[in-house]
Amino acid sequence: xxxxxxxxxxxxxxxxxxxxxxxxxxxxxxxxxxxxxxxxxxxxxxxxxxxxxxxxxxxxxxxxxxxxxxxxxxxxxxxxxxxxxxx
Numbered sequence: 001x002x003x004x005x006x007x008x009x010x011x012x013x014x015x016x017x018x019x020x021x022x023x024x025x026x027x028x029x030x031x032x033x034x035x036x037x038x039x040x041x042x043x044x045x046x047x048x049x050x051x052x053x054x055x056x057x058x059x060x061x062x063x064x065x066x067x068x069x070x071x072x073x074x075x076x077x078x079x080x081x082x083x084x085x086x087x
Contacts, residue, residue: 007032 003026010030021028030038
């Protein structure tokens with residue numbers, strides 16, 4: 001099923017429309033001046049999020065936690081000598 005709404009209606013009811021689309025697997029077509037400007041589709045997800053999947057995700061996050069200790073100048077270029085993978 002497809003939900004057709006105007007841009008103004010979408011702006012006013014975004015949360016409601018997205019929740020409905022997610023629950024029912026619907027597509028949202030947003031129009032402005034009678035023409036479609038956005039098409040939002042739900043993506044397929046695993047039907048169940050298993051305990052094994054949760055443990056796997058938690059393990060990945062645990063490895064990353066605390067790995068960034070200092071990031072003073074994020075826009076400076078990085079030289080080859082700074083890449084650990086090249087060592």
